[in-house]
Amino acid sequence: MTPDANELRTIAAQAIVSQSQPTVTVLSSLLAVEEELGYIPKEAIEAVAEFTHSTINDVWGVASFYPNFRFSPPSRCQVEICWGTSCHIMGASRIAQAAMRALGLEGEGETGDGEFGLRFNTCLGACAQAPVASVGHALKGRLTPARTEQMLRDLSRAAQGRGHG
Ligand code: FES
Secondary structure, three states: OOOOHHHHHHHHHHHHHOOOOOOOOHHHHHHHHHHHHOOOOHHHHHHHHHHHOOOHHHHHHHHHHOOOOOOOOOOOEEEEEEOOHHHHHOOHHHHHHHHHHHHOOOOOEEOOOOOEEEEEEOOOOOHHHOOOEEEOOEEEOOOOHHHHHHHHHHHHHHHHHHHHO
16 A cells, blocks of 8 residues: 555654664755655655754755655566676577566656566676566576566566456
8 A cells, every 4th residue: 555645754754763873964864764665755855854954945955966866656566677797698688678578668667557667787696697687676587588578467467456456
């Protein structure tokens, strides 16, 4: 279940007050929220402003300055295709094509329903099992294009089933 505005506010406030470092700043508070929720909802901007005695504009200023913050919820399932040297030699580009085909994407990005995010990674640390992908934090090695496509289509179907269930 996606948290509602009140829950987001509570989760953000908890992340902000739980910071253990001696100096708590707008930036450290935003990082704490991002770490907890995976993104910065507007409720968290308000909570950070309140806690650090800053204005909402100031907090937005800091948040929008750093390109790594995201302001919408992350996809439910992050798919990372390794593009490093070992994987490249073992056919990473065909794995990437298969993943894009299965997810209906033309490159890195997110599916329209927010279920899947696709990214390319420079090394997933399992070069001996190349070509490798990480699917929802689980490493999948020695992939073939057919296996990749099948796996992602199955996951996609399962996600659609959840959406209608
Ligand atoms: S190059 Fe792909 S896991 Fe290292």
